[in-house]
Amino acid sequence: MEFLIKNDAIITKQKSECIVVSIDSGKNQSDLIKDLDQCTQGLVSQLIKSGDVSGELGKITFLYPFTNVLKQKIVFVGCGKAKEFDLIKSKKVIQAVTKELLSKQVKNITWDLLTFNPALSTDLAKQIPQIIGEMTYRFDVFKSQKAPTLHLSKVTLLCADRKLVEKITNNLLQGKIIADAITSTKTLADMPANICNAQYLAEQAMIYLDKTYPLLKVTCLGEKELAKLNMNAYLAVGRGSKNESIMTVIEYQGAKDKKAQPYVLVGKGLTFDSGGISIKPSAGMDEMKYDMCGAATVYGVMQAVAELKLPINVIGVMAGCENMPDGNAYRPGDILTTMSGTTVEIINTDAEGRLVLCDALTYVGRYNPKVVIDIATLTGACIVALGHHYTGVMGNNDSLVTQLVASSNKIGDKAWALPIDKDFQEQIKSTCADIVNAGGRDGGTITAACFLSRFTEKYQWAHLDIAGTAWKSGAKKGATGRPVAMLIQYLLDQKV
Incomplete structure (x- = not known):
């Protein structure tokens, strides 16, 4: 699986198959949400206001493409309050999103998770590959019928702070190497x-x-x-x-x-x-x-x-x-x-x-x-x-x-x-x-x-x-x- 960092705060410019958007349970949403709302002529804010898109931790809303301007699938995921967002809560969010993406056979995503609570971004970058690796691990070497092919192959993470890009990229690489090492260990042990x-x-x-x-x-x-x-x-x-x-x-x-x-x-x-x-x-x-x-x-x-x-x-x-x-x-x-x-x-x-x-x-x-x-x-x-x-x-x-x-x-x-x-x-x-x-x-x-x-x-x-x-x-x-x-x-x- 490929993991990338992109220094871009405009989520609607992304060309991936699916955009994953982090939702705050409070009243204030990120500039990314505002950008998305403008693209959809106010639909996103209406969905949040009605409760159809929830900021509750781990709550998922999946939308298929619905405008000419925005042709990607969209996954909204509740992350609770940004100030209270930590590594423990992030694991629940990443697990919920990964489960949804695998069920919908999505291959390529762009996600704004690192911008949700910037103070957590460097530590989170190391955790994301490990958590997704855990969710996607299969040991079916000896099964006559193999598990369905896992389609998720590319994860692009947005980083709004240019100064942090190098450090976050390095942590993401370390996280991917750790995830691969864990997979090797599990395969050997199983x-x-x-x-x-x-x-x-x-x-x-x-x-x-x-x-x-x-x-x-x-x-x-x-x-x-x-x-x-x-x-x-x-x-x-x-x-x-x-x-x-x-x-x-x-x-x-x-x-x-x-x-x-x-x-x-x-x-x-x-x-x-x-x-x-x-x-x-x-x-x-x-x-x-x-x-x-x-x-x-x-x-x-x-x-x-x-x-x-x-x-x-x-x-x-x-x-x-x-x-x-x-x-x-x-x-x-x-x-x-x-x-x-x-x-x-x-x-x-x-x-x-x-x-x-x-x-x-x-x-x-x-x-x-x-x-x-x-x-x-x-x-x-x-x-x-x-x-x-x-x-x-x-x-x-x-x-x-x-x-x-x-x-x-x-x-x-x-x-x-x-x-x-x-x-x-x-x-x-x-x-x-x-x-x-x-x-x-x-x-x-x-x-x-x-x-x-x-x-x-x-x-x-x-x-x-x-x-x-x-x-x-x-x-x-x-x-x-x-x-x-x-x-x-x-x-x-x-x-x-």
Whole structure:
């Protein structure tokens, strides 16, 4: 889909198929409305006065061409009061308009939304492609009958302030890149586990990312390489599966100093999690294909980093693996020696993500990272704590945690900081090893982070628990692409 900015305040001069007009619920309408009213010989003002065109938030009125002067279709959308218009209300408006345009099979529009509340225009420009991208995403790869073709292909946004055109255009481009990255993440995450295993993750990185973006370098470490590195915890999780465990490393060098400390992202890539010997209940187990959403997030973010050509060094790690029960699977009661030398008593084989991550987090220490951020669908306890609204954020550096939360608020991809302190560390003590891999129900999200913290003491680290935000269940089951937007915004904020 194409997004453009046009510095023109006269909406009737536009040659697109359809004009989308924002309506204020108050008495004062914009100059654009007055221009349109004059063109229609007062009809628009009559429709507003009669209530047939409403300023109520999200209210849509669709008109087909009705004059010789104005030959475009017109969509009026209520935006409430301009002074009260914010990003939350704008999302409802954009969703309502997109739904209407898709139902009417409109291909090409011009919209005055950025002029409705100019103070919001720069932030809104970044949001529009993401919201429309979410509305137009389809995953029908395996359906015999494909979804109807989506016709909306070009969106031109009017900008009345010439001084803001460059900044708005840049934000719009960033928004489009973020939207594309989210789509890539969702497409990868929605793939079924019989297609998407660790090898598939590696192949997607090699075939698409490595060949498309010259600044990206992809390396894959199979089980032989992982064994040489003594990544025994990672390997133990995949022992019950016929599919090989593969860790895929994606390197990007955008900084002038190629030796500058990189920002490192580590994504949990459990392409299917049965729970292993501690097998999960059957209800909802189909959704365990989404246990690789952390790795899918890394994939999408690295794509965006290359598209944005960020002036920093970034490394993305997709820790691919599958947790299955068979005669060779690891067991409750086993003691594993991790890459760092720390020993772990296995209490529950369904607490496997932290075992894969702990070795991956030890591995990335070799890059002398500036910061390390892991992304994982790690604990159901995070859903209990934060629902499906907020990504949980924890870490060993308060400044890093604060920056991530600030970036999440800036881009509208909500996150919330949770405490991680010594009191919780007591819950992962073992009687026969250094630590256990599960600290019980109480504070389960935090004790999981405490486990990971034992392997991140040499660098600044943050942990994102996306168990509640990475996908939706039920009739609308599907990946959300979160927290791709938050992480891209965080990396954008590091450019200065």
